Amino acid sequence: MSEIPQSLFWILIFPGFLFTVVLGLVASWIVRKTSALVQWRVGPPLYQPFVDVMKLMGKEILIPQDAQRTVFLAAPIVGLAGVLLLSTMLWRITIDPTRPFVGDIIVAIYLMVLPSLALILGSSASASPHAAVGASREMKLVMSYELPLVLAFVVVIIKTGGQISLAAIAGHVPVFSVSGILAFLVALLCVQAKLGFVPFDIAESDTEVASGVIIEYSGALLAIWKIMQAMMLVALPLFLVMVFLGGFGTAGWPLVWGIGKYVLVLVLLILIKNTNPRLRIDQAMKFFWGYCGLTLAIAVILAAMGNFYHIGWL
Amino acid sequence: MNWKIWSLKKSPWVFHVNAGACNNCDIEIVDLLTPKFDVERFGIKLVGSPRQADALLVTGVGTRQAAKRLQEVYRQTPKPCVVFAIGACACGTGIFSNGYHVVGPVDRIIKEIDPNAIIAYVPGCPPKPEAMISGVVKALSAL
Amino acid sequence: MNQEELNNKLLEIKDKLTGIERKSDKRIYLLCEVENSYAVNKFLFEDVGCRFVIATGIDSDNCFEVLYHYSYDETGCVITIKAFIRDRQKPAIQSLTPFLPAAEWIEREIHDVLGIDFKNHPNLRRLILADDWPAGVYPLRKDLS
Numbered sequence: 001m002s003e004i005p006q007s008l009f010w011i012l013i014f015p016g017f018l019f020t021v022v023l024g025l026v027a028s029w030i031v032r033k034t035s036a037l038v039q040w041r042v043g044p045p046l047y048q049p050f051v052d053v054m055k056l057m058g059k060e061i062l063i064p065q066d067a068q069r070t071v072f073l074a075a076p077i078v079g080l081a082g083v084l085l086l087s088t089m090l091w092r093i094t095i096d097p098t099r100p101f102v103g104d105i106i107v108a109i110y111l112m113v114l115p116s117l118a119l120i121l122g123s124s125a126s127a128s129p130h131a132a133v134g135a136s137r138e139m140k141l142v143m144s145y146e147l148p149l150v151l152a153f154v155v156v157i158i159k160t161g162g163q164i165s166l167a168a169i170a171g172h173v174p175v176f177s178v179s180g181i182l183a184f185l186v187a188l189l190c191v192q193a194k195l196g197f198v199p200f201d202i203a204e205s206d207t208e209v210a211s212g213v214i215i216e217y218s219g220a221l222l223a224i225w226k227i228m229q230a231m232m233l234v235a236l237p238l239f240l241v242m243v244f245l246g247g248f249g250t251a252g253w254p255l256v257w258g259i260g261k262y263v264l265v266l267v268l269l270i271l272i273k274n275t276n277p278r279l280r281i282d283q284a285m286k287f288f289w290g291y292c293g294l295t296l297a298i299a300v301i302l303a304a305m306g307n308f309y310h311i312g313w314l
Numbered sequence: 315m316n317w318k319i320w321s322l323k324k325s326p327w328v329f330h331v332n333a334g335a336c337n338n339c340d341i342e343i344v345d346l347l348t349p350k351f352d353v354e355r356f357g358i359k360l361v362g363s364p365r366q367a368d369a370l371l372v373t374g375v376g377t378r379q380a381a382k383r384l385q386e387v388y389r390q391t392p393k394p395c396v397v398f399a400i401g402a403c404a405c406g407t408g409i410f411s412n413g414y415h416v417v418g419p420v421d422r423i424i425k426e427i428d429p430n431a432i433i434a435y436v437p438g439c440p441p442k443p444e445a446m447i448s449g450v451v452k453a454l455s456a457l
Numbered sequence: 458m459n460q461e462e463l464n465n466k467l468l469e470i471k472d473k474l475t476g477i478e479r480k481s482d483k484r485i486y487l488l489c490e491v492e493n494s495y496a497v498n499k500f501l502f503e504d505v506g507c508r509f510v511i512a513t514g515i516d517s518d519n520c521f522e523v524l525y526h527y528s529y530d531e532t533g534c535v536i537t538i539k540a541f542i543r544d545r546q547k548p549a550i551q552s553l554t555p556f557l558p559a560a561e562w563i564e565r566e567i568h569d570v571l572g573i574d575f576k577n578h579p580n581l582r583r584l585i586l587a588d589d590w591p592a593g594v595y596p597l598r599k600d601l602s
Contacts, residue, residue: 032354041350042355043352044355055368059392059393060393215362218392219392222366378590415587
């Protein structure tokens with residue numbers, strides 16, 4: 001019976017909710033500060049994202065009259081639950097690799113879809129034409145990048161010889177090979193789209209659809225969306241690090257290496273974010289289905305060949 | 315101090331409303347939000363929806379057509395919120411005092427539906443971005 | 458065509474005008490009565506090939522005036538057609554929208570604020586006055602209290 005308080009502790013305090021939220025808000029501060037420095041300005045102080053969430057908690061919640069109340073209120077919570085489980089799982093596997101279960105990469109991919117799905121549901125329940133446009137764009141975007149993302153992970157699974165347990169995959173470093181690099185680059189761009197960063201922030205584009213998907217959310221519900229985005233900023237790069245870059249150590253030198261790898265992925269995301277304009281939805285779809293699909297087809301063939309002929313660097 | 319007011323002072327998100335302005339003040343507001351003045355240091359962010367805003371930057375004398383819409387936008391902004399009347403026209407109808415289309419300066423329109431509204435005035439035609447920053451800082455520190 | 462040819466071309470409709478004023482080299486006013494304004498406008502737009510810029514409505518001493526401004530881009534000449542509407546009780550003028558779609562909105566605006574009726578206008582609805590402004594009250598007329 002001591003499993004239950006221990007599991008609750010893992011999920012709610014460390015390494016679950018509290019830990020990931022704090023880390024996520026610090027990561028979002030890193031994103032804002034780096035963007036500011038790239039634009040030659042000062043940028044917000046360290047406590048800014050925390051104060052943002054605190055302020056949102058203190059404002060009143062307004063629900064539109066025509067909105068579908070149940071879905072409107074439940075959607076942010078569903079998204080938060082998905083990210084929470086994903087980040088808890090990833091941290092548990094990092095900290096304690098002796099307790100994995102086979103097939104957990106599939107669970108991770110499944111959980112990663114939940115936040116995007118929640119966004120679509122929440123905006124569809126908002127009874128606003130702007131939200132409807134945002135929802136349709138988000139749906140098209142999700143349909144475009146999910147397949148390349150899964151294919152990139154399939155490349156890694158092929159390269160590691162059919163392992164589908166994250167702890168085992170984290171032992172390898174597939175990025176030091178041709179197909180691995182291709183898959184890593186495509187996965188990076190898919191994560192950029194999932195996080196809603198420029199050039200793929202089509203659903204939440206401020207200037208085009210007046211905040212798109214979350215236009216009708218205010219107060220504590222908006223705070224939940226912001227916390228969810230902050231937690232995704234921790235979970236998704238961590239997932240990329242574990243799958244492609246060889247995992248995250250827990251003590252001493254591997255820990256520093258792990259933090260370095262995570263910061264590298266974060267910096268790549270920030271740099272792509274700051275140097276690109278926003279794409280239209282049809283351009284984004286063409287990009288993911290056309291270029292990324294082609295690249296990944298080549299990567300899968302190379303990985304299979306490399307595995308078959310035992311050539312390590314293919 | 316109340317934690318709600320303290321966090322509101324540290325992170326005021328703004329939404330821009332044009333209630334019949336000549337666009338001069340609107341151009342200055344957009345200038346204000348560019349990297350040169352860097353208002354993100356104060357936590358100020360431009361949001362695309364009044365439901366996410368803490369401060370409404372209202373420009374323009376309130377025309378008959380815009381008055382009802384301005385009241386609707388104010389109602390959609392979750393309280394507590396601050397209304398900034400930017401420019402001479404918004405503060406007190408400016409040069410359009412006796413115009414046929416003028417229903418009153420912005421504070422009269424807002425106080426019609428909420429007598430306890432918090433309104434701050436930033437005069438100028440148009441006010442310089444530095445004046446607007448100083449107005450916002452003074453208003454927030456008086457909260 | 459250059460400025461001289463333009464000047465000569467404008468003399469072709471001299472019989473429909475009541476006067477031609479040249480305020481300067483590149484600024485020409487063609488004065489006409491309300492009945493001929495449609496024909497003069499059509500001539501300037503289609504035969505001479507000028508570009509329509511904007512229209513103005515004026516409440517003068519004893520008449521209404523509707524000015525149509527055109528630009529002849531090759532020489533930079535601005536030509537204005539002044540149409541005098543002598544009937545102050547029920548001012549009306551032929552609308553240019555059938556052959557000049559660009560004039561639709563400016564004619565709606567002049568109708569809103571001055572009350573000049575544009576005959577054959579496809580869409581003479583309220584444009585710039587507020588929704589709850591009383592109909593029949595024209596704000597820019599001089600006799601408004």
